[in-house]
Amino acid sequence: MNAQPTQPVALTPAGGGPQAGRAPAPVWSFVLLFVLFYWGMVYFDLHGGWFNPQVYTPYATISEVERYQPPREGPDLARGKAVYETVCGLCHNNDGMGKPNQAPPFVGSEWVLGSPARMIRIPLAGLTGPITVQGQAINLSSMPAMGAALSDEDLAAVLTYIRSSWGNKASPISAEQVKAVRAEIGNRTQPWTAGDLMAVPEK
Amino acid sequence: MNYGPLIFLAAFFALASSWFGLVLTPQMQIGHLQQTNTLGAGATYPVARPGLARRGIEVYRANGCAYCHSQQVGQTATLCDVVLAEAGTNQAALVAALLSVKPALTDANAVQLMAKLPQTVLQGASREVADTVYKALKASGSKAELWIVPTGPDLARGWGKRRTVAEDFLFDYPVMLGSQRIGPDLANVGLRQPDANWHLRHFYAPRLEVTGSAMPPYRFLFEKRRIERARSPDALDLPPGLAPGNGYEIVPTQEAKALAAYLISLRADAPLFETPMTVPAAPGTNAPAATNLPAPKAFGAVNSTSPARK
Numbered sequence: 001m002n003a004q005p006t007q008p009v010a011l012t013p014a015g016g017g018p019q020a021g022r023a024p025a026p027v028w029s030f031v032l033l034f035v036l037f038y039w040g041m042v043y044f045d046l047h048g049g050w051f052n053p054q055v056y057t058p059y060a061t062i063s064e065v066e067r068y069q070p071p072r073e074g075p076d077l078a079r080g081k082a083v084y085e086t087v088c089g090l091c092h093n094n095d096g097m098g099k100p101n102q103a104p105p106f107v108g109s110e111w112v113l114g115s116p117a118r119m120i121r122i123p124l125a126g127l128t129g130p131i132t133v134q135g136q137a138i139n140l141s142s143m144p145a146m147g148a149a150l151s152d153e154d155l156a157a158v159l160t161y162i163r164s165s166w167g168n169k170a171s172p173i174s175a176e177q178v179k180a181v182r183a184e185i186g187n188r189t190q191p192w193t194a195g196d197l198m199a200v201p202e203k
Numbered sequence: 204m205n206y207g208p209l210i211f212l213a214a215f216f217a218l219a220s221s222w223f224g225l226v227l228t229p230q231m232q233i234g235h236l237q238q239t240n241t242l243g244a245g246a247t248y249p250v251a252r253p254g255l256a257r258r259g260i261e262v263y264r265a266n267g268c269a270y271c272h273s274q275q276v277g278q279t280a281t282l283c284d285v286v287l288a289e290a291g292t293n294q295a296a297l298v299a300a301l302l303s304v305k306p307a308l309t310d311a312n313a314v315q316l317m318a319k320l321p322q323t324v325l326q327g328a329s330r331e332v333a334d335t336v337y338k339a340l341k342a343s344g345s346k347a348e349l350w351i352v353p354t355g356p357d358l359a360r361g362w363g364k365r366r367t368v369a370e371d372f373l374f375d376y377p378v379m380l381g382s383q384r385i386g387p388d389l390a391n392v393g394l395r396q397p398d399a400n401w402h403l404r405h406f407y408a409p410r411l412e413v414t415g416s417a418m419p420p421y422r423f424l425f426e427k428r429r430i431e432r433a434r435s436p437d438a439l440d441l442p443p444g445l446a447p448g449n450g451y452e453i454v455p456t457q458e459a460k461a462l463a464a465y466l467i468s469l470r471a472d473a474p475l476f477e478t479p480m481t482v483p484a485a486p487g488t489n490a491p492a493a494t495n496l497p498a499p500k501a502f503g504a505v506n507s508t509s510p511a512r513k
Contacts, residue, residue, distance in 0.1 A: 053232050054477040056368055058280055067330055068281045070351045070474075070481045071337070082246060 076153075080161025083154050087146055088162070096166040102140065104133045106162050113170045115202040119159060120173065120181040123147025126191035142191050152178045233369050241473045248473045251374045252465070259465025262458045263379055266421065273381035274390045276471065278366035279355040281479065283333030285325040290317045291344030300343040304336045327354075350481040363391040363471060365478040371471040386418055393470040400439075402463040403455050408445055424459035427451055 049055030052062050059065045085094055091103040098105035106112050111133065112119060128142030147155045152175040159178075163170040241248045252260070263269070290297055294317070301313045304324060308316070316322050324347070325336045333349055340347035353365050367390050372378040381389075396402060404411050407425055409418035425439070427447050437460075438452035447453055455463075474480050 051228065051232050053236060053369065056278075056366065056477055058278060065477060065479065068283075068351055068479045069476070070479060071349050 076157050077161050077164065079154070080157035080159075081165075083150065083158040084161050087150070088158060091143075096162065096168075103143070104131065104138050104140070107166045107168065109133050111197075112162055113168060115200070116159075116171070116173050116177055117181060117202070118197045118200050119163075120155070120178055121185060121192055121197060121200065123150075123155060123159075124182060124185060125188050127193075127197075128191040129193040129195075131194040145189070145191070152176075152182070236369055236373055238373065239370060239475065241475060246473075248475065249371060249373050252468045255461050255464035256468035257465075258457075259461035259463070259468075260375060260379065262424075262462040263465055264377070266462075268389075269379040269381040271381075271383060271385035271418070272387070272389045273384050274367070274372075274378075274388065274469070275380050276357045276363035276365070276367045276388060276390045277355050278353045278358065278478075280353075282327040282352050282354055283325075283330050284323055284327070284350040284352055285333050285336045285340065286321050286348045286350060287316075287324050287340060287345060288321045288348050289346035290320060291346065293344040296343035297340070297345050300339045300345075304339055321348075327352075348481070351479045353478065353480050357388060360387075361395070362388045364482065365472065365474065365480045367471045368475065368477050370475060370477075386416075389466065389469055390471050391469065393467045394472060397467055399460070399463045399467060402466050403459055404439055404441075406455075406459055406462070407439055407453065408441070411442070411445070421459075424462070425453050425455050427453055 046060060047057070049060060049062075055062055055065060059068070092098050092106060093103075096106040111122070111131075122143070123146050125148070126143050126145040130137060130139040132138070147158075150158070156173050156175040156178045160172040162168065163172065238247045238249065240246065251257075287301075294314075297317060298310060298313045301316065301324070302308055302310070316324075324340065325333060328336070337347050337349045355366070357363060358365070371390070372380075401412060403425075405413065405418075406421045408420050409416040428451065430450055430452050434452055435454050437454050439455070441447075441453060472482075474482060
């Protein structure tokens with residue numbers, strides 16, 4: 001038995017083996033990454049539109065899209081025409097002449113050209129009973145509240161369309177006026193009669 | 204140090220960031236789009252394609268039309284035009300306004316211009332400049348219009364009235380955007396070629412309708428059959444070189460008709476908030492320059508479709 005302990009095998013080879021030397025982080029890569037990151041941010045700011053689904057090139061922000069909207073001056077007759085032909089024209093005829101046993105005409109009608117307060121009330125609650133339009137007494141089945149379901153803008157647009165079409169020339173009606181009248185009549189469901197309407201001040 | 208959790212976290216964040224960027228953000232941005240209102244008329248947009256056109260998009264997809272045709276119209280800039288529509292009663296003020304706006308005009312030219320209205324007074328300007336001109340003309344009592352005009356090479360080629368946006372493809376799945384333009388862009392082909400027969404002849408023999416066309420003929424969408432009692436009303440009118448022999452006719456199959464219906468339904472011209480543009484009113488209406496809205500029937504469709512975004 002060889003009792004003499006053997007020389008331990010060198011665990012590190014001669015020369016010291018691999019060394020953990022000094023390897024400072026490469027500054028050039030940090031600078032390059034920073035430049036790329038900055039370029040990326042600028043590109044995103046100029047072209048991303050901040051991920052707004054309504055911003056497409058060549059606009060950069062939503063405010064630019066708003067800036068380029070066509071001017072909306074005056075009454076929106078196209079919208080009024082669209083609403084009229086869907087809602088009112090079926091009974092009052094698309095040329096505003098009314099249907100003899102169904103609905104009175106709008107052309108030259110004093111109810112249309114007169115006070116906005118009275119005209120706005122008619123579609124909001126409907127009309128019943130006899131009414132005189134341009135000297136003609138008309139007594140038809142009552143009109144339902146066709147305008148009750150329309151928004152303020154839609155009702156204002158269609159009333160403005162009626163007041164400025166087929167030779168009618170009266171002032172446009174704004175959504176605020178419709179809103180005010182809606183507030184005044186509350187949730188009235190009883191249709192108006194001609195007498196009720198005449199009791200409304202002309203304002 | 205136990206690197207296990209650290210590696211897990213790194214992998215988790217790598218996967219989470221790609222899911223966030225490629226799935227969640229596009230869904231938040233575009234996935235919630237619904238029908239919206241067109242500018243000015245409040246008509247809902249887009250309306251779903253009619254049934255035959257919905258089958259047509261499957262034919263379009265199956266035949267690889269998207270490899271040669273794109274369906275996206277681009278836009279490079281938005282410019283403003285000012286159009287003088289009507290001279291008011293105050294002629295002197297209008298002449299003064301015109302001279303201030305266009306210094307190169309002489310008095311005589313200004314009067315000549317006012318005689319032949321409507322005239323474009325300013326073209327291709329920025330919104331600020333156009334606003335000043337517009338206000339100056341309106342202040343003189345005349346009727347002027349400010350038109351927002353999109354520009355770009357696609358629009359100059361007549362491929363559309365405005366650029367296409369995500370809403371135009373709301374009802375298409377998958378969206379056949381295409382990436383090459385070996386053939387013309389098809390986003391608005393329903394406006395350019397509304398005739399089904401043109402499309403059917405074009406499928407059968409593209410060079411009949413388009414000289415020098417590189418499109419291959421799609422004859423398998425048609426069938427050649429014997430004329431029974433009378434010629435079918437669907438039969439194609441072909442010139443002598445292409446016509447089938449005596450007693451035979453070329454009739455489109457349902458696939459060809461569906462594809463033609465799909466192409467006719469392709470249009471992207473309704474003005475939207477995200478693509479501001481002004482479209483002149485159709486002649487004979489008493490509405491001023493407003494929108495190119497679809498027929499009023501489309502407004503009635505509001506009641507039967509999903510709620511429009513106000």
